[in-house]
Amino acid sequence: MSKPRKVYRQGDLLLIEEEDVDLRYAVKEGDVLEIVSENGNTHRLKSSVYTIYGRRYIVVEKPSVLSHLQHPELIIEPGIYRVEFVKDYALGRSID
Secondary structure, three states: OOOOOOEEEEOOEEEEEOOOOOOOOOEEEEEEEEEEOOOOOEEEEEEEEEEEOOEEEEEEOOOEEEEEOOEEEEEEOOEEEEEEEOOEOOOOEOOO
């Protein structure tokens, strides 16, 4: 039986824990995840940011704070996470 994956949500941003991701061939984008949400504020998290096969992943080495002006801060535990966005059906478009 596999262990449950961690999932974090802060507004329109989702971080989904992944265990079997090979990032050896991924492109490193930087050391801070910064994503501007639809309201113009930015989600920020100190983590290594990678892109592979059109998907974005982050590697969190130690517990780190995910911040955004309109949401409570979240402590993200170490791991590899896939970065996703929640669709805003009220506006009829996806946020990305």
